Amino acid sequence: xxxxxxxxxxxxxxxxxxxxxxxxxxxxxxxxxxxxxxxxxxxxxxxx
Amino acid sequence: xxxxxxxxxxxxxxxxxxxxxxxxxxxxxxxxxxxxxxxxxxxxxxxxxxxxxxxxxxxxxxxxxxxxxxxxxxxxxxxxxxxxxxxxxxxxxxxxxxxxxxxxxxxxxxxxxxxxxxxxxxxxxxxxxxxxxxxxxxxxxxxxxxxxxxxxxxxxxxxxxxxxxxxxxxxxxxxxxxxxxxxxxxxxxxxxxxxxxxxxxxxxxxxxxxxxxxxxxxxxxxxxxxxxxxxxxxxxxxxxxxxxxxxxxxxxxxxxxxxxxxxxxxxxxxxxxxxxxxxxxxxxxxxxxxxxxxxxxxxxxxxxxxxxxxxxxxxxxxxxxxxxxxxxxxxxxxxxxxxxxxxxxxxxxxxxxxxxxxxxxxxxxxxxxxxxxxxxxxxxxxxxxxxxxxxxxxxxxxxxxxxxxxxxxxxxxxxxxxxxxxxxxxxxxxxxxxxxxxxxxxxxxxxxxxxxxxxxxxxxxxxxxxxxxxxxxxxxxxxxxxxxxxxxxxxxxxxxxxxxxxxxxxxxxxxxxxxx
Numbered sequence: 394x395x396x397x398x399x400x401x402x403x404x405x406x407x408x409x410x411x412x413x414x415x416x417x418x419x420x421x422x423x424x425x426x427x428x429x430x431x432x433x434x435x436x437x438x439x440x441x
Numbered sequence: 442x443x444x445x446x447x448x449x450x451x452x453x454x455x456x457x458x459x460x461x462x463x464x465x466x467x468x469x470x471x472x473x474x475x476x477x478x479x480x481x482x483x484x485x486x487x488x489x490x491x492x493x494x495x496x497x498x499x500x501x502x503x504x505x506x507x508x509x510x511x512x513x514x515x516x517x518x519x520x521x522x523x524x525x526x527x528x529x530x531x532x533x534x535x536x537x538x539x540x541x542x543x544x545x546x547x548x549x550x551x552x553x554x555x556x557x558x559x560x561x562x563x564x565x566x567x568x569x570x571x572x573x574x575x576x577x578x579x580x581x582x583x584x585x586x587x588x589x590x591x592x593x594x595x596x597x598x599x600x601x602x603x604x605x606x607x608x609x610x611x612x613x614x615x616x617x618x619x620x621x622x623x624x625x626x627x628x629x630x631x632x633x634x635x636x637x638x639x640x641x642x643x644x645x646x647x648x649x650x651x652x653x654x655x656x657x658x659x660x661x662x663x664x665x666x667x668x669x670x671x672x673x674x675x676x677x678x679x680x681x682x683x684x685x686x687x688x689x690x691x692x693x694x695x696x697x698x699x700x701x702x703x704x705x706x707x708x709x710x711x712x713x714x715x716x717x718x719x720x721x722x723x724x725x726x727x728x729x730x731x732x733x734x735x736x737x738x739x740x741x742x743x744x745x746x747x748x749x750x751x752x753x754x755x756x757x758x759x760x761x762x763x764x765x766x767x768x769x770x771x772x773x774x775x776x777x778x779x780x781x782x783x784x785x786x787x788x789x790x791x792x793x794x795x796x797x798x799x800x801x802x803x804x805x806x807x808x809x810x811x812x813x814x815x816x817x818x819x820x821x822x823x824x825x826x827x828x829x830x831x832x833x834x835x836x837x838x839x840x841x842x843x844x845x846x847x848x849x850x851x852x853x854x855x856x857x858x859x860x861x862x863x864x865x866x867x868x869x870x871x872x873x874x875x876x877x878x879x880x881x882x883x884x885x886x887x888x889x890x891x892x893x894x895x896x897x898x899x900x901x902x903x904x905x906x907x908x909x910x911x912x913x914x915x916x917x918x919x920x921x922x923x924x925x926x927x928x929x930x931x932x933x934x935x936x937x938x939x940x941x942x943x944x945x946x947x948x949x950x951x952x953x954x955x956x957x
Contacts, residue, residue, distance in 0.1 A: 394666045396516060401652075401664065408725070409640055411715075422487030
């Protein structure tokens with residue numbers, strides 16, 4: 394089955410969009426992790 | 442082509458920044474030998490995903506998927522490559538959770554195999570793991586050296602020495618903690634840089650419409666999802682990558698480094714999800730280069746660089762230099778620490794009750810030895826493709842029996858070893874790389890079938906799986922998987938009194954770390 398022009402474009406731009414979405418999700422996860430670590434460190438200072 | 446001095450300057454700047462970040466992050470922590478080789482329960486979901494993405498995505502992503510697309514079967518081959526790269530990550534979701542359950546204090550794949558099976562299977566798995574990881578390391582170094590020679594005429598030994606030297610500094614100092622932290626930073630740069638580069642190349646080549654039209658009229662089989670050679674290539678790559686990935690200690694370390702099972706599941710899932718489109722894009726650029734007739738005299742392995750050179754201005758090639766350096770750095774630090782950690786974890790069993798400081802020194806010394814060997818091999822520019830394929834075949838013939846014991850108490854050492862060796866023999870019988878030499882053997886040579894990678898890898902995995910299952914059914918033994926936890930303990934717990942007269946390392950947090 395030969396991939397048509399529309400499907401080819403969808404594959405290329407869809408792949409690029411998928412990477413961008415995962416990257417944004419990853420940024421959110423990393424930011425959450427960093428905030429949790431900061432909160433935990435602050436908590437440890439208050440209650441050593 | 443970019444000026445050599447400029448490319449070298451950018452390379453050194455990127456490596457110096459990574460080294461500074463890795464060392465600075467490690468300095469803030471009191472590192473025990475446990476931190477150095479396992480960083481246990483320290484990586485949340487985002488960090489687990491980021492370190493898996495960076496450590497798994499080496500300089501090969503700029504060569505192999507594009508080569509598959511341009512040289513081995515177009516989209517069908519690229520699709521197989523993409524799926525093959527994601528399957529091991531998905532597999533490790535299940536394997537990883539089991540490992541953490543049965544080996545809560547585990548560090549390495551060899552600890553599992555020694556505890557579960559015994560010394561013979563341990564020796565076999567150790568051989569495969571070290572062979573595979575060292576070949577990967579050498580191949581990564583060689584790929585980076587080739588890439589910088591292609592875009593900026595940098596002599597290969599300089600590339601290998603600079604990359605190996607800088608990575609050694611921060612990995613030798615901060616171990617897995619430094620590796621995971623720099624992986625996270627590298628992912629945050631690599632993903633957008635790769636995405637923007639690929640998008641710019643697609644636009645520079647005239648957009649998807651023009652590319653598709655050119656491929657459809659010149660090489661329509663490149664767009665054929667049912668192209669049999671491409672599907673066969675994709676099929677063997679799935680088995681090859683899955684098999685060899687199981688023996689990548691870097692993956693096992695990250696299983697134990699995940700903060701909890703949820704972080705492990707989500708982290709591995711995110712890495713798998715992003716791997717597929719990344720490989721697809723790299724492969725599609727190879728398909729585009731071949732379809733647009735850009736290849737000329739260049740081999741398919743540099744198809745992506747040919748597409749970049751055709752689509753982007755010369756200054757943009759500097760971005761490729763940064764990409765190459767980051768990609769190879771992220772896998773090199775993982776493999777330096779991975780190989781060193783396997784031996785260090787085993788030293789605690791081999792040596793008579795070593796203290797923590799001895800293990801720390803051993804881990805660092807091993808990292809130096811691995812780095813020097815990798816630089817020496819990478820600087821030669823050897824083609825290690827054939828050895829890489831052999832390492833893949835060893836993995837393909839062994840990974841199912843190897844993991845079988847994690848799911849079944851009936852699997853025995855004799856059964857899985859027999860199954861693995863039988864799978865390897867079947868794989869070698871079909872293995873095209875050595876076919877010429879093997880058919881010359883007396884008696885058996887004339888009986889050998891024709892060479893084919895898909896038959897070789899599918900045969901190796903299929904036969905070893907069937908025999909492993911059969912041996913388990915015939916076995917009377919019942920291994921208690923819960924007993925594995927008692928076989929493996931924290932390396933901090935092994936320490937007796939430290940040499941400066943302090944207390945044993947498990948007496949308190951202060952003594953667990955070696956302040957540097």
